[in-house]
Amino acid sequence: MIQLNNVSVQFGNVVALHPTSLAFHQGQFTVLLGASGAGKSTLLRCLNLMCKPHAGSIDVKGLGRLEGRKMLQMHRRQTGMIFQQHQLIGRHSALQNVLMGRLGYHSTLRSLFPLSQQEQTIGLQSLERVGLLHKTQSRIDQLSGGQQQRVGIARALAQRPLLILADEPVASLDPATADKVLVQLHRICKEDGISAVVSLHQVDLAKRYADRIVGLAHGRVVFDAAPDELTQIQEAELYEQKNPNIEQRAPPVLLNAQLIPT
Numbered sequence: 001m002i003q004l005n006n007v008s009v010q011f012g013n014v015v016a017l018h019p020t021s022l023a024f025h026q027g028q029f030t031v032l033l034g035a036s037g038a039g040k041s042t043l044l045r046c047l048n049l050m051c052k053p054h055a056g057s058i059d060v061k062g063l064g065r066l067e068g069r070k071m072l073q074m075h076r077r078q079t080g081m082i083f084q085q086h087q088l089i090g091r092h093s094a095l096q097n098v099l100m101g102r103l104g105y106h107s108t109l110r111s112l113f114p115l116s117q118q119e120q121t122i123g124l125q126s127l128e129r130v131g132l133l134h135k136t137q138s139r140i141d142q143l144s145g146g147q148q149q150r151v152g153i154a155r156a157l158a159q160r161p162l163l164i165l166a167d168e169p170v171a172s173l174d175p176a177t178a179d180k181v182l183v184q185l186h187r188i189c190k191e192d193g194i195s196a197v198v199s200l201h202q203v204d205l206a207k208r209y210a211d212r213i214v215g216l217a218h219g220r221v222v223f224d225a226a227p228d229e230l231t232q233i234q235e236a237e238l239y240e241q242k243n244p245n246i247e248q249r250a251p252p253v254l255l256n257a258q259l260i261p262t
């Protein structure tokens with residue numbers, strides 16, 4: 001449903017992604033697996049042009065080659081994004097945050113007014129899907145980390161997405177909560193036939209949920225197959241090599257692309 005054709009990304013002298021061609025298929029739950037600095041976030045962000053490729057092109061089923069403002073807007077509308085630090089507004093309620101996912105469907109002017117009953121219903125249904133209907137009016141900063149990330153999933157679902165991009169969605173959670181959140185994300189994507197591209201650094205989680213694992217090291221795809229084909233040697237290769245490009249610093253804070261009026 002979305003295809004990268006020889007996409008590459010460079011930051012100054014650092015090649016974050018070497019020329020890469022990959023197709024992601026409808027309904028598939030794909031995990032991007034690799035160590036810190038491998039290029040997972042870069043690849044993921046290329047899929048909705050939050051990161052501008054330095055070369056190559058991206059084709060989206062039903063839209064064609066991803067170029068131009070209008071087409072990007074349509075693509076982003078049907079693409080839900082889930083972040084590690086969920087990027088929700090702490091002082092707003094769960095429902096208000098989820099309804100942000102609907103803004104891509106309205107003009108800037110229209111989005112200044114209260115959303116319709118129909119929109120509110122979509123928001124409530126999305127919270128119900130993640131088991132948080134009882135937290136509709138709770139402020140985000142009064143929810144647990146796992147609940148906050150489930151609101152992040154609900155916000156993506158409110159977009160009625162065809163594709164969900166999740167960048168390390170459980171990296172800030174303890175292992176039990178991480179598993180619970182991934183179970184839900186996986187179940188919902190399967191129920192709704194949503195394609196998911198999820199970056200993770202934990203091999204065990206990747207193996208448990210992925211239909212397909214794309215392993216990255218130093219900005220290159222080094223593995224692309226079903227989870228049970230990933231050998232221990234390949235696992236070690238994904239993590240043991242030192243990347244001279246890695247700078248140990250926090251990833252840049254990005255606004256949810258969906259929230260930027262276009």
Ligand SMILES: Nc1ncnc2c1ncn2[C@@H]1O[C@H](COP(=O)(O)OP(=O)(O)O)[C@@H](O)[C@H]1O
Nearest residue numbers: 011016035036037038039040041042245246247
């Ligand atoms: N905004 C940026 N500016 C400069 N270098 C960056 C930027 N984002 C990523 N990089 C570099 O690109 C490489 C890949 O990073 P990233 O895609 O964030 O990896 P991962 O998500 O697997 O940890 C790393 O070497 C990283 O330091």
Ligand SMILES: [Mg+2]
Nearest residue numbers: 040041168251
């Ligand atoms: Mg990353």
